[in-house]
Amino acid sequence: MDLTGLEPVERRSTAAIVADRLREAIMRGTFPPGTQLGEVELATRLGVSRGPLREAMQWLVAEGLLRSVRNRGLFVRDLDAADVRDVYAARAAVERAAGLLLIAGDRAAAVVRLSASLAAMEAAAGDPVALADADHAFHHELVAASGSPRLQRMADTLLVETRMCLAALQDNPPPAEDLLAEHRALLDAVRTGDVARLTTVLEAHMADAVDRILAPAGESAVSA
């Protein structure tokens, strides 16, 4: 018999739920970088007490999304140019490793799932936000297909930071066609199992993204 989707009854702790909610908000740019997150206000607005909220905060601090200043409060980390480069460098490392594992493993299944993600991207090409979501999902799938829980966790954290970078330039969205072309190349490299090409394409993809974000030279989030 098929018990798919039956087992995971585990009710998540409220702290985890709150953390997810906050992560989503930070990712989406609801809390711009540098914003102070007052505990009492957030607690009341989320309908939880300060205890679970603080646990959720610490969780996000551990992920590097929040910056904790003692007796001052918690602030949304703002990413400067160096951070943007760092995020994408780390992503390149993680996703390359995931790609290698993926190619060595069940490549066919991965191609199917990635194709679906790519199709979703193409369908969302018109809406910048939806496109960013689909882009996010594609890379999530890429790493998920590797079957490595640790790479997965790292990638998810980095993807959230990526969205934070992107939220800064949601006014002038990147050209959808370029983005799609790069992802098609990525999928193609996976399909053919060409490790060297995957590495090249991936690094080019990351480099392009960095350029797109840092292109408006100095404006937006470039502080130090």
Place this chain on the structure above:
Amino acid sequence: MDLTGLEPVERRSTAAIVADRLREAIMRGTFPPGTQLGEVELATRLGVSRGPLREAMQWLVAEGLLRSVRNRGLFVRDLDAADVRDVYAARAAVERAAGLLLIAGDRAAAVVRLSASLAAMEAAAGDPVALADADHAFHHELVAASGSPRLQRMADTLLVETRMCLAALQDNPPPAEDLLAEHRALLDAVRTGDVARLTTVLEAHMADAVDRILAPAGESAVSA
């Protein structure tokens, strides 16, 4: 004037201190995998209240060192064979990336620091625990020299998990000479700036470590 070491006055939050203490204990094998960490007992023994302790716990859960079961408690994660392989695969990815950045950056300074770490390892060759510490420090330095805060954080987390794996087989320590040879090769690859060789040596190093841990076939920590 020189203000080196003057600025960082920042007093860490108690939760962070507790987290460090617990991380150290878990790493050292004070709490064997699977151990339940009772909140009240730990809180009293650490001299803090349950509030900060819980925050520290959540921090460690976020790092993947603890497993939280709702209304049951927190347990030290025990790593099975798949986890061991995963840890080292992720480490290979992260440390390779760090090595690349390092070679592209200030290689000379890195070589100096890594040489010191290697010397420390050689000095500690007699004592298995000290050797493991020095090994840990070497890889920490390797990633630190890359200058990437995100790779750094990932690596540190993975290194703690590595120590958890190692704690299981502290009865039969690995041959020190092999370990030293592998690290000398690593340092040499960095010194010459040979990226391909660094990758090869690094992956061999990780593969060897996995073999050493999983060699006693099934005993120790291999559960599911």
Place this chain on the structure above:
DNA sequence: GCTCGTATGATTGTCAACAATCCGCGGCGC
């Protein structure tokens, strides 16, 4: 006019008590 000291306000850090939930064991019915 500038600087130092002080008062104030807000925020976080910490604590102890309450409530909800879950496991294990004994008894009952079948």
Place this chain on the structure above:
DNA sequence: GCGCCGCGGATTGTTGACAATCATACGAGC
């Protein structure tokens, strides 16, 4: 004998209030 039900113990989850700390603004002194 076997399975189900309910109870006791323990643990976590959550809450609200208290205390410590820091930034800011104001006024006195030089």
